[in-house]
Amino acid sequence: NAGVTQTPKFQVLKTGQSMTLQCAQDMNHEYMSWYRQDPGMGLRLIHYSVGAGITDQGEVPNGYNVSRSTTEDFPLRLLSAAPSQTSVYFCASTEGLATDTQYFGPGTRLTVL
């Protein structure tokens, strides 16, 4: 199993550009989530999904969209990038709900100029 994969590993955007961060898992997990990690602030939940076709907002959803058309994939879309979105983004999946082990992807380091 590849586990949770994310692409790209690194990305530089200009303010106002849009892009999609890809996340995929091959463990047939129902629960997937997107976090951003900023220095000294831990992990903050952006959006999550409890299954295909179902998504919901987390703590910091503004400026981001998600979709979950399949169990395997959970892309995160930045609508109009801003410097405040410079961060490391982690995707995670869990077999059950949030009370099971979260398996994280390797992360995407995003810089917005």
Add this chain to the structure above:
Amino acid sequence: GENVEQHPSTLSVQEGDSAVIKCTYSDSASNYFPWYKQELGKRPQLIIDIRSNVGEKKDQRIAVTLNKTAKHFSLHITETQPEDSAVYFCAAHSDSNYQLIWGAGTKLIIKP
């Protein structure tokens, strides 16, 4: 909503000594408390967790204790080794939502 505070933000201990990291939470309905370890440049990984029906859980040199009355839980690492150097995150989950709420992290430094 839930709020998780984690202390200290940085902890430096001598190799072989013990390290303790403490987290407090606000939602009395929280029932699941995991701890994750993140080495530099790597992804977070679960090291131990505890549920609200248990007061303590151990796994070799790592233990977690939970005090539901005081709404705090702690990570204990004994006989620290260089490979324990990392950032440790606590988190809390409540059945009132599907989200884990995370502490800000503790950078653990093991001095040789």
